[in-house]
Amino acid sequence: MNKLLNIINQILEEAGNSPVNSLENSTRLRDDLNLDSLMLAELTVIIENEFGVDIFEDGIVETIGEVVSKIEGK
């Protein structure tokens, strides 16, 4: 989760948004983190590079918990 937190904060800061202190499984990408289309596209690429996982392989993801599940291969 720490690695994912760093990735999320990197994206948020590049977009000029404030970083977050922590992530919960229930944290919503849009409503809680305010990710827009560019930021989500960047997140997809970074996670693919870092973890070798396409988080949208089986459909959309909406929460951090769903992202973590994809990374962990659940």
Add this chain to the structure above:
Amino acid sequence: MIDFIKLKEEHLEQVLKWRTKENVTKFMFTDIEYNLINQKKWFEKVSKRPTEKYWVIAIKGNLIGLLSLNNLDFANKRTSWGFYIGDDNYRMYGGIIPPYLYNYVFYHLNLNKITVEIMEGNHSVTKIHKLHGYREVGIFKNHIFKNNQFHDVYLMELLKVDWDKKSSKYKKSVIDLNNKSKEALS
């Protein structure tokens, strides 16, 4: 899952609602009035053109936006394209849709280039395109007259050779040609 569904008359009312929303129309080259009769005339016209293909984008069965290939040119192996997300609940997914189209355009239609024209101010889309390997070609200055002022238009292109370098990250972004999209994409 993401599907491209061939645009049909039954979609026109929904598409017209999206197309006349401020969030969508602000970056379109033209504004249209909410007129379903005109929308049907437009649909009849573009449906007859072999150089145009229109699909409704669906995520998990929910219709969320429109995507098109325009000026399809098989002789020169290129096309231009455009898309918008009409359902605000899915706007954040705008950046994950294009790779599905690129894989289709480059590895199914076997085209060599895809081009896009972007209204000034649409910074997110410009950045998403750069993320996917586009290069900036140039700027048409004062190219669109809308809302009583001229607007610049940014030209970008993505070559197959450049998508080849990116596509390993998006190899799973493939429309299922064995489902209902097959009709649309064939």
